[in-house]
Amino acid sequence: MTRTAGAGAAVTPRLIRKETRGDLPMLVCLAVLVLVVTALCAWAPALAGRQEDRALRQRVDAAQAHVPLISLSTTAEVFNTDPPAVDMATLLGSGRTLAEHLGGPAAHRLTYAGGGSYDYNQASLTSPLPPGPADTSTKLAISYLPSARTHLRYVSGHAPADRTPLGTAPQIGLSQATARALGVRSGSRLTLEFTRTPEVQSAPPRAVLLVSGIYRTVATADGFWTGRETLDQPLRYPQERSAGTVLAVRGLVGLDAADLLAGAGVAGPRVTWEMRADLSGAALDQARALTGPLSRYSADLSAALCLGGDWITGDISCQVGGQATGSLLVADSLTPLLAAFTAQDHQARALAAFAVDALAAVGLATSAVAVRLLLRRRQAHLRLQRARGASTARLVLLRCAVAWPVVLIAALLGWAAGRALAPTGASGSPQPVPAALAAAVVALTVPLMTWLAVREPRRPGRLRRSRRNITVGRRVVLESTVLLAATAGVVALRSQGPDGILGAVPVLVALAVVLVLLRIYPLVLRVVLRQARRGRGAVGFIGAARAAHDAPATGLALFVLVLTLGTAVFGGLVQRTISDGLATGAAWSTGADASAVAAGTVPPAGTTTTAPGTPTATGIRTALQHLHSLDLVGQADGAVISSVAVITVDPRQLAAIAPKSPLAHALLSGLATAPGTLTGPSATLPSFLSPGLRASEHTGGFTSTVLAHGQPRVSLIIEPAGTLTAAELRDPLLGPVTALIPAGTPMLITTAGAEDLMPQQSSGSTVLLLKGDSPATAGPAALRSAAAGALGPLARISVRSQTLSALRADGLTQGIGTIYTAASILAALSGLLALALELTLTSHERGRTTSYLRTLGLGGKEAGAVHFLQLLPLAVASAMGGTLLGLLEPRLMAGTLDLRQFTGGPAQPALRTDYSLTLALAAGVTALILAAAATETVLARRRRLGAVLRLT
Known part of the structure; x- marks a missing residue:
């Protein structure tokens, strides 16, 4: 072939401008994709960091409302002199100086709240x-x-x-x-x-x-x-x-x-200085910066203020504000709080990574569709250049010279826009590496797909059959690799837990689902073809044949739609599960409409004259629970079990405030007979035991010797009436009282008649559950007033509606909802763009088919039916595949989705699918594709005979 003039000429600016004008629509599409992705890389991490800061401040403020997170304590050295060798005013006023010993910027994060205190x-x-x-x-x-x-x-x-x-x-x-x-x-x-x-x-x-x-x-x-x-x-x-x-x-x-x-x-007394953590702005970064100095704080104080120990007693002598003291001890509750928050934040980041990775995959797939359409639109031009002698390298270089400046400018503009919109002063920061990587992947897609489109085909001949076998073999290897990678990713995710790398597992699972669909639904179409051949009309057969022919070419669009729909369904499932779990967690925290907790055994005021479960004059039912700690001795083996939590309740009160409670039903039937009147040195108490306590004594019961206030010593005989099941242990009625019991403590529940036999203890507590009989009495003000009137002003009162509102307002919970909502919307927009580009890419073939049929006498309605039948399999496969992916992913990763950290409660919340959202999304995808078919039908009807003949 003879080269024409200029076929091998250099790539000049004039030629680039000419090619850019021809590629302008697709270049704009690529620019928008790159701009959005890079802007998200700059804006989203800062926004997520601000949400994390807000969540941490919420936890710190809630904790500091009860006890100080950081405190210093020491013992004042007192000598019997005149005047005494202690100046308590100076000593207590030295707290600010002690805070400054934390050193560096960390000292500014601690606020010293006035003078200290002391206790004898x-x-x-x-x-x-x-x-x-x-x-x-x-x-x-x-x-x-x-x-x-x-x-x-x-x-x-x-x-x-x-x-x-x-x-x-x-x-x-x-x-x-x-x-x-x-x-x-x-x-x-x-x-x-x-x-x-x-x-x-x-x-x-x-x-x-x-x-x-x-x-x-x-x-x-x-x-x-x-x-x-x-x-x-x-x-x-x-x-x-x-x-x-x-x-x-x-x-x-x-x-x-x-x-x-x-x-x-x-x-000398024990002197204490209390300090508050002031985490304003980048709270998470500030808290992390505090943990290191706090771990060395006690040693730094000793090195700065203490001289050494007495060689006889070993006591350390220190000087605080010129006053002699003992060694300084630091009580740090901020570090454990930060550790617990870090675990929750890690789970939240893992959940967010699933949505972010899916969004990135959808965006890159959309960019690939855009590049593919760009090359298809320029196919005739590329063939002409190839026929004139242009080499493959020159064509690839020319496309790169046109596309890369656009990608670079869009990336810079997107990064600048994201940085400008990103909130300042947050713990999160823009991520330049993911932004550069996304832009590079889009930029490299152009030369790769251009090379695949313009490379010289091999000469046909005897190697055609072997080449076909090689192609099939490569496809089998590729699909097997994807399936194995998805399986390995799921196994690793279930065994190791989510992290940054394993966050891409849902994308692999989506790709595996698409490959399975691409293998299955052509087989289904072949079955439909066999049935269509037997029919009289040709519309069904032609539509099914075209759909089967176009199935491999729509793989990329199918992947985008399945991943977009699957991510949206997965996000809806997570948000529905968390939403329902929050209600369960609030119910567990309060036990009923409200609960009040007081230290010690407190007889509620005004409840002695009312029958159990009877509403008070304010229309509020109450149930009382007392918590004690006893040492039990097994009757069979004499083994001593220390610090058993003993809960005394009236089953009738519990049944009155929670008629459907499994715990109340079990206690009402098993503890119907109250303990008999104490007539001797012993009393028998029927009780329900926790599984661990029952396992320690299989055959008999337990005994315990107690001394109640104003009574002689009594031997209690614990007679097992049943063992608490898992459902009964998770009953919300036990939530407030079990929150006072350390994890793993043996527990038993007996009747309120045993209360007079129990001694008052410093570790004892009283829990009052309240339930309003009407909306007026179930309001927070009425419940708080009734609780304070019953247990006194020092009772810690929790109202379920307010607790639920606080849980819903948590920063991490709201952050997850925001991320999945935003990711689903952006993925849907990107998927819509990819679908439009893919349909545009294949519209010419469908138009040609319709034009051929119209020249053969096919009517307008029949042509429209062919359009619908061609795209219907894609719509059905997308809806089914996306729904299957969204429902399958959380079940495959159930062991790693610890949503209890966001909801509270005694157990992992059950996964709950938002079926209304799932049906709406599937219907939306199907309607979208069918709407595209309707649009093509309308456009086809408007073509005149000349246009139809030109297409044929």
């Missing part, structure tokens, strides 16, 4: 004596707690003075319940006997305190009273090693009480 161990109250014969001794613990002043109100007298006049006794404030239990009032004097310091004091030091005022607590929503309930309510427990009951109380003193007690020789 329990001292014996020698005067006045307990007013009743039931209490044989009294223990009084005193504390200086300045933050308590805004949480209580004095009803008699005044708060303890921080500056006591010289020569007067330290002042103390007591709660109304404590003053009543001690039989004192404002102006009374308390004589305390403290523990002596070994080898320093020969006798226990004594001190006299003046009761300056009586206070009552004020209910607050900040969780201040959590763990401080003894400031309001006294506690009674059996005397160790002797008969009798100890009355344990606690009071508040002023700032200089430690100075005055030091003059009396009382050993």
